Amino acid sequence: MDSICIKARAKINLSLDVLGKREDGYHDVRMIMQSIGLHDKVFLEAIDERCIKVTCDKHWVPTDCDNIAYKAAAVLMDKFDIPKGISIRIVKKIPVAAGLAGGSADAAAVLKGMNDIFSLNLKEDDLMQLGKSIGADIPFCIKGGTMLAEGIGEVLTEIEPLRNVNIVLVKPRISVSTAWVYKNLEIGKISSRPDTELLINLIEKKDIQNLGKNMVNVLEAVTINRHRVISEIKEKLVSLGALGSMMSGSGPTVFGVFGNRVTAEKACKNINRDNTWECILTETFCEER
Numbered sequence: 001m002d003s004i005c006i007k008a009r010a011k012i013n014l015s016l017d018v019l020g021k022r023e024d025g026y027h028d029v030r031m032i033m034q035s036i037g038l039h040d041k042v043f044l045e046a047i048d049e050r051c052i053k054v055t056c057d058k059h060w061v062p063t064d065c066d067n068i069a070y071k072a073a074a075v076l077m078d079k080f081d082i083p084k085g086i087s088i089r090i091v092k093k094i095p096v097a098a099g100l101a102g103g104s105a106d107a108a109a110v111l112k113g114m115n116d117i118f119s120l121n122l123k124e125d126d127l128m129q130l131g132k133s134i135g136a137d138i139p140f141c142i143k144g145g146t147m148l149a150e151g152i153g154e155v156l157t158e159i160e161p162l163r164n165v166n167i168v169l170v171k172p173r174i175s176v177s178t179a180w181v182y183k184n185l186e187i188g189k190i191s192s193r194p195d196t197e198l199l200i201n202l203i204e205k206k207d208i209q210n211l212g213k214n215m216v217n218v219l220e221a222v223t224i225n226r227h228r229v230i231s232e233i234k235e236k237l238v239s240l241g242a243l244g245s246m247m248s249g250s251g252p253t254v255f256g257v258f259g260n261r262v263t264a265e266k267a268c269k270n271i272n273r274d275n276t277w278e279c280i281l282t283e284t285f286c287e288e289r
């Protein structure tokens, strides 16, 4: 096999707690991560010239060594002395710098795809270990599904898969830097934290109604403090029938959990009509294992 196309799925956080800051500058987190249907397509092809070529249909995504998918390819090429090169073509559907781990998803796809194309015979755990050295969200993107993520996000525990829950993503036209959000988070002053055990329990019971009501992301207050629009979107989603709404990751994307598809579709149409925010209808996704 010389070429492959992989779906690189986005994620949302159903909860996000920050436990403390570590000596190395990273934060210890505890969060429930969930893959969603929305995905980039990553086309990989072995080439004779020993180099890494990246192209993307969105001109604002870097295609040089700043692209995280490039970095993932470089790690494998160096570590395994691969005698060939790789062409990486990304068809981008996941909004960029949005709190949806789009870059990490592309990098995870490159690690999985190159493992197959070059018959490296690496196990999922090996790929996750390599991924962690490139980015904290990459191990989750390799595994996917519904996971409790601890450590810096790389210690993953499977929880009951949450499939086919309607999700409406809304991204305001602003950029938020993850580094800025963590820098401005005052851990001692966090007023509301998620009850992670309760949320895991609700997921196991498929109690979407209470899941929607109990989602908490401790980074939300930091981002809202600077960008009131996050609150506005949350309120709008609830007024349009969401069972709950929350910011994903460090934002700025906000998602709404909907109990039924028709209401979710109507909400999405309503928001897109204004053309102020980007709105995408998707659903939670877990592969059959």
Ligand code: ATP
Residues within 6 Å of the ligand: 060, 061, 062, 066, 067, 068, 069, 090, 095, 096, 097, 098, 099, 100, 101, 102, 103, 104, 106, 107, 137, 178, 249, 250, 251
């Ligand atoms: P996370 O949720 O993991 O914090 P994110 O969704 O907020 O990630 P990304 O979409 O991964 O953010 O983009 C973050 C930055 O990385 C952007 O500024 C972008 O220029 C750069 N970047 C590098 N490679 C990629 C890629 N393959 N896709 C998207 N952005 C990339």
